[in-house]
Amino acid sequence: MLADKLDGNSLPDxxxxxxxxxxxxxQVQLHVDNNDSAPVLCDAKLHYAGFVAGGHYSLKESHLGAEYRVRLHDASGKQLAATDVFYCVPG
Structure with missing residues (x-):
């Protein structure tokens, strides 16, 4: 999982x-490798209104079957936001 874009602009890393x-x-991008089919590329957006200067955040991916979700957490582990629906295409 990688962050792909911030406010529509590509991120270098x-x-x-x-x-x-x-x-x-x-914008978050997941590369999903299924053992029984071709890899899949999935994109979703995450919105958060409270980013603070000097804050440390992490993204954590989870899934239940084919339903994927990425959550934004602060440095203490508190969930702050989650992605909307992932759109997936064969990669």
């Missing part, structure tokens, strides 16, 4: 990046 304080949209 989707693993580590800085987000200015305030409200932002983060």
């Amino acid at each position: 989707g693993r580590y990046f800085e987000i200015p304080p305030g409200s932002h949209d983060l």
